[in-house]
Every structure is written in structure tokens, then in C-alpha cells.
Amino acid sequence: MNDQTRRTLVLLGVLGLLAGLVFLAHAVEPMLAGDLATIGAGGDADTGRALNGVTLSLGFLLLGSWLLGEIVSPFGLPRVVGYLVFGVLAGPGLLPALGLPAPVAANELELLRKLDALAISLIALVAGGEIKVAFLRGMLGRIATLLATQVGLILFGVGVVAFFLVLPMVPSLSGLPTPAAIHLSLVAGLLCVANSPAIVIAMIAETGARGPMCDTALAATVSKDLVLVVLLTIMLAFVPIAFGSADDGGSGGGLVGEAVWHLAGSIGFGVVVGIAMHFAATKIEKRIDVFIVLCGFAIAFASDALHLAPLLVALVAGFTQANIWPERSERMFHSIETLLLPVYCVFFATAGAGIRIDAVLALWPVALLLVGSRLVLVWAGTTAGAKLARLDPGIRPWIWTAFTPQAGVAIALANEVAKAIGDRPFVPDLAALFLAAIAINEVLGPLLMKWGLQRAGETPSASAAG
Amino acid sequence: MTTPLLLAAAAEGATRVLAVFVGIAVVGAAATFATTRLYARLQRQRWVAAFTAGGWFATIAGVLIGPRVLAAVEGDALLALRPILGIALAWIGLIVGLQLRRTLVAAIPPNLVRWLVRDSAVAGGVGVIVAACWWWTGHADQPISIVGPAAMVIVVAFLGWAPETRTLRADLTPGTVAPAQQVQAGGGLGAILAIAAVGLAMPVLQAAGDGSATRGAVIAALEPVLAIGTALLLGLGARLLLRRTAGRESEALVITLALVFLSAGIANELGFSPLVSGMLAGAVIANLRDPHLRDLERSLQSAEPGMAVLMLLSCGSLAAEAHAGEAIVLGLAIAGLRLVLKPIVARTALRRAFPDLEERDPLTLGPARLPMIAIAIAVGPVLATGDGSAATVLAGVMIALLLGAIAPALAGRRRASSDTPSPGVAA
DSSP: OOHHHHHHHHHHHHHHHHHHHHHHHHHHHHHHTTTHHHHTTTTOHHHHHHHHHHHHHHHHHHHHHHHHHHHHGGGTOOHHHHHHHHHHHHSTTHHHHTTOOOSSOHHHHHHHGGGHHHHHHHHHHHHHHHOOHHHHHHHHHHHHHHHHHHHHHHHHHHHHHIIIIIHHHSHHHHTOOHHHHHHHHHHHHHHHHOOOHHHHHHHHHHHTOOSHHHHHHHHHHHHHHHHHHHHHHHHHHTHHHHHTOTTSSOOHHHHHHHHHIIIIIHHHHHHHHHHHHHHHHHHOOSOHHHHHHHHHHHHHHHHHHHTOOHHHHHHHHHHHHHHHSTTTTHHHHHHHHHHHHHHHHHHHHHHHHTSOHHHHHHHHHHHHHHHHHHHHHHHHHHHHHHHHTTOOTTTTTTGGGGGOOOOHHHHHHHHHHHHHHOSOTTHHHHHHHHHHHHHHHHHHHHHHHHHHHHHTTOSHHHHHHO | OOHHHHHHHHHHHHHHHHHHHHHHHHHHHHHHHTTSHHHHHHTTSHHHHHHHHTTHHHHHHHHHHSTTTTOSSOTHHHHHHHHHHHHHHHHHHHHHHTTOOHHHHHTOOHHHHHHHHHHHHHHHHHHHHHHHHHHHTTTTTSOHHHHHHHHHHHHHTTSOOOOOOTTTOSSOOHHHHHHHHHHHHHHHHHHHHHHHHHHHHHHHHHHHHSSOHHHHHHHHHHHHHHHHHHHHHHHHHHHHHHTTTTTOHHHHHHHHHHHHHHHHHHHHHHTSOHHHHHHHHHHHHHHSOOHHHHHHHHHHHHTHHHHHHHHHHHHHHHGGGSOHHHHHHHHHHHHHHHHHHHHHHHHHHHHHHOTTSOTTOGGGGGGGSOOTHHHHHHHHHHHHHOOHHHHHHHHHHHHHHHHHHHHHHHHHHHHHHHHSOOHHHHO
């Protein structure tokens, strides 16, 4: 038995022990904690139990996902996939469907989701620090060309597939009036445009990849978020027209105002946060990691209060610091990188736990059709865009893989769309379909991206082999 | 309703956002200032050090952001404090437990043990009387499962003392180094004693509050066994994993955080204090004698000031539910009785061990100060029951801690000035 096998067996053993400990704790909890668990939350039994169990779930997801990431890594799989799969296994979707209790209950998961904004803030701070003005200045036109081609092709391509194939396959969506069907098809296209900045950053960090594909993919993914906010606002403005109801979707002016505030407010606030963080960091002698976590909380908290996008705020804050004070901000970015591993573990495991297994099981053929057409169109749109934008020929065949993973942004868009359309009878099926497709992309995307980075020769192992 | 709350009611969203921002700014500015060189310089001043050690600044910031003033932390955010504080408690428990290394325990001088036993008997006895008076004056009709843990906090607030001596005697002489070390060591041991008392008392109180005697007995017997079993499993698991990380900082951080979260989570789930489960896990880690675990110990201990600040900030907000008058009376009683009793016991113990020590040395006033662990213990019943009487006891302990931090220093200063001969007499 070699060292690697022994290590894998030890990690599997610890994972088994951990799962046993959590199941045992859940089994004896009703007897030992009793009513004490519920009275702290003002008598609300569900909230009390969730508050009681959330810390154990957090520890379980953190350690379990890290262990599974380490176990799958020697088999060539990205660790992120391990984190996501552990979330699926531990979450309230899979085991209850098999008649077993879930280690992480749905209401505990809801509480853990509140940590997403903190995780996104920290991930985006690093991402912002990676984008350099000099690179953007030279690449802005090319990124715009790449995105215009990619977004256009996916939006309309998926729209056509959804209109003629996907919607007719779902009984509750097959009989919709034409304007509503066209609108929903374009919404499906918009959701397929979205990809995950968090997974892109995590995959670049995990593989240690460096090169033009990483830089271009990161800058394009981040810029695409701005495009998505604008496109979503336009889509939502058409809800009353598409569904024939004047009281849906809010006023056009209101939506435009909200979008402008979302974009301009986030960018402006991000600059302020970046400058404030820099000056505070220069005064700090020790424990800069604690300061960074506090800043992450502050960004998450303030963005929520002001209806801003934490991702954009933190991204601009990181960008501001890295580009105005490149040398002096190095210490801070190094500290954030150390903190990122636990953040990734919890963030991706929580995302995995949130995957609606029932939706995937019920709608997998339709979801697979949507995923398949998205993959083809991402490949076609990105490769064509890369050619038009005259990107480095070495990355043109592979850069599309970086746009395949989906996670938080796509889920947020799906939820936003479902909320805007209201309580019409087909909305649960529509939301389930979108979430099922996102779930498949969530697990498949990192695998494709790792493969793409290796083929483009940007990972250390590929560079060494080359 | 305070002025900011009235404004919030009038202008709703905008004022609420402003309050949140002021709250963030208060905490952010305080946290940043605490890491600056200027603050480090100010800390050399005896009075600033006394205020800091007593947690005055963090407590005031906590009250400012709490529901009664800025209301930046209220409602859902206040509920979210429950798991966060559980984590902080487990972390503090781990730090305390790390002191329980066999070699250190074996090196405890017998006279220190005698001092602690005598001090705990006298102060604990007075604590029981104070707790009984508190129960009798307005809490006798509350169920034991609610009022029992709060009364236990009052008793525990009389045990142990703060392990800090610098603010009492900045200028240690060869004759005072050893007594100062004994005061510090006694503070550390007192914390262990207080947590152990909670660990033993909580299952009994829970059992007493339970309707069924059999079920109560099972709980009382099972909880310590489960707590020890979990601690062993977590300690051994952490060692096994740390040996496989090859010193990588980010992986060691995952294991450290998981250890703390699991310690706190299992304690929450099984109904015992995260302080106890943390302390037991810390004791296991300290006694495994593995070089890989030294890094874990260092990273756990390095977060001690941060955890203390988090605890005090949160307590400032949690104490908003307290009955102010009752809390002040309780705080004054705890601080006053400690100031009277503890120095008498300390003087006897220290003079016996160190005959050269002056009878009225300021070091003998050290044990009058409440240890920070008293706050951590007082938070437990507030989190577990969410009851106003538990919040009142928490506020009382906080007031006693704040007063205790400066009162001995003040008494020591007066004593020093009264001992110094006037220039005329000297001439």
C-alpha cells in the first residue's frame, strides 16, 4: 500500500467518524437538549433548533468538504467538485429523498446561506486585486468583443432551443401564450449566459494557473456580471407586457433607477471601501486577518442594508487597492489568500447542499437538454468571440471552458426572475427546471475548466510538461 | 425609546441604514485603533491598561451598537449572535483547557492549591447567599430551568480572579515577582475551576428542571460522558489530520476552525456548555504532546484578544434586555463583596507563602477583580434561555467586572499614597 492510498484511507476513515459523530449528536439531541434548544429563540421551535444546530452543520460542512476535496484530488478531480459533492451528500435534498435524515437541515442551511455574502466579499476582494489597470487598458476592447459575441449567441441560441424544445417538454409550461413563452425563453437564455466568478477564482487558485486565459476569463466574468444586471433589468421590465398584467414587475423608471443604483452605487461604495481599507490597513501592526474578516462582514452587512451587490463592492475595493497601492496592499492580499480555503469549503459545500435534488430527479431530461445546448453555445459563442477579439491563439480553443461553471449568480438570477413573475402556477416548475440545470453546471463546470486550463498550458503541471 | 430609535421610527429606512453605518464605523474604528502603535503606547499607562483589561471600551461599543442606542444589532442580528457566541465560548474554553498540560498541573505549588480551596469555599459560600437573596427577591416563582442557571452564574462570579497584575504593580521587585506569578497562576486555575463548576452544575440543574426524575438522572449521568468522549475524539482527530497537512497554513486553519465549530456545535446539540466541551478538547490537545499540535495551540491562543472583544461587544448588545436597577445592585454587590473578601483571603495565603511580602502590598488586591471568564459563563444562560433574568445577571456581572477592573487599582493607589511619608515627615 503506497503513501497516497494510506492517506486516502485515513481521510476516508476520519470522514466516516465525522459523519458518525454528527448522526449520533442528531440522534440524542431531542433527549438531551430538550426544550432548552427552543426557548432561546422566543419560543419559535424551528428557529431555536436551527440556531442550535447551525454551528455543528458549519463544522461538519467545513471539515467534511475539505476532506472530500482532498480525497478526490489525487484522482484528477478539482477539489471544488469535492466540496460541492459533499454539500449535496450532507444537504437536505439527497438523503431525505432516500428516506434518511439529513445532517444539515433546510432551516440550518438557510442560516448558513447568510455567510455567502461574507464569502463572496472575500473572494471578490482577491479577484479585484488580480485585475490590473494595465491589462484592462489593453484588453477592454477585446473583452467587449468577446462578451458581445458570447452573450448574443447564448441569449438567442438558448432562447430558440427553449422556445421550440424545452418549454413544450414541461406540461405546465407547454400551453403558455406566445409572448409569455418568448419572454421565458429569453429568460432561460439570460440564465445560461451567467457563469460563476467564485468558481473561476477558486479554480485559478486551486490549480495555481497563470497566463492569458486566466486573466481574460477573470476580467470577462467580472465584466459580464455588470452586463447581466442591465439585461436582467430589461427582462424584468417586460414582465407586465409578456404576461398581460399591469401590476407586475414594477414601473420601468423604478427598475432603471434600481439598476443604476445597483451598478453605480456598488462601484462608488467599493472605491470608498477600498480607500478606507487601505488607510486602516497601513495603521495595523498585527492580526490583519481579523481586520480582513471584519471588513468582509462590513461589506456584506452594508451591501445588504443599501441594496448593493457585495460582489461588485468588494471587487472594486480590491481593484482600487491593488492598482493605486500595488506594493503596500500585498500583505493584505496574502493574508486573504490564507483565509480563502475555509471560505471556499463552506461556500461551495453550502451551494452544493442547496441543490434541489427533487428538481433534478423530476426534470433531468429537460435540464440536460438545457445544459447541453448551453455548453454547445458557450463553446461556439466564446470561440467565435475569441477569434473576433483576436485573443492569444493558444487560448482560443479552451477559454470557453472557464465560462461553463455556474453557481451563486445564476441562482440569484433564477430566484429574482421567479419572484418577478409572481405566484403563477407554472413558476415552481420553471424555478425547479432552472435550478436543476444550474446544479448540473455547478458540478460539471469545474471539471471542464480544469481540463481547459491544463490544455491551454496554464497550470504548473502543464507548463512543466510543455 | 431612545432618540435614535424615535428617529428610526420616523424616517425608517434611511435612519436605519445610518444607524447600521455608525455601528459598523464604531466597531471598525475601535478595532483598527486597538491595533495601532498609539494604542500600544497608551496601554503602558496604568489606568488605560486597567480600563482595557476590564473590557470598558469593548463593552461601551457593544452597548452603543445594541438595541437600546443605535440598534445596529437587533432582531435577527441579535438572534444570529447565539451561534457566534457559542463559537466564541468554545474557543475560550479551548484556550483555558490548553493550560491543563500534565507537566504544568504537576508544578502547581501546594500553597496555591490551599489558597484556591480556601478562597473558593469563602467566596463561593458568599456567592450562594447572594444568589439565594436574588432568587428570593422576585425570582422565586420562575421555573428552575430558567432561574437555576442564572443563579449559578452569580455563585460562579465569586470564584477565581483576573490573572493580570501589571496594573497593580508595574514595578516588580525581586521580592514581589514570585507572589505576582502566583496571583497570575491562581487566575488561570480559577478559570478552570469556574468552568468545571459550570460543567458539573448545568446537568444537575437541567435534571432538576426536568419533569421526569429518571430522565433527569440519565441526562446528568450521560452528559459528562458524552462531553469527555467528544473531546477525546476531536483532539485525536485534530492530531491525525494535522500530521497530514505538512504545516500548510491554510489547511491548519481549516482544522482549527473545524475543531472549534464542532466543539461548540456538539455542545449546543447535546445541551452542555460550549465552554466545557472546549475546555475538555483543549485539555486533550495539551496532553497529546505532538509537535503538530503546538501550531494549533498557538493559532488558538493568538485569537484570545479577538474572542474577548467579540464576547464583550456581544454582551453589550445582549444585556439590553436586562432590568437596569437590579443589574446595578447585583453588580455593586458582587464587586463590593469581592473587594472586601478576596484581599483578606489573599493576604493570609500570600503572607504564609511569602513572609517578606508587605502586608498591604497592592498584589493582594488582585484577586478582587473578576476574571473575564465570568462574562463567558454569564452569557451561557442568556443564550440557552433568552430570559430577562439571565440578561439581568449578565449585566450585573458586566458591571462588577468593569468596577472590579478599576477599584483595586484605585484602592492600591490610595494605599500607596497613604503609605508614602509626607516630605515634611521625611525631612
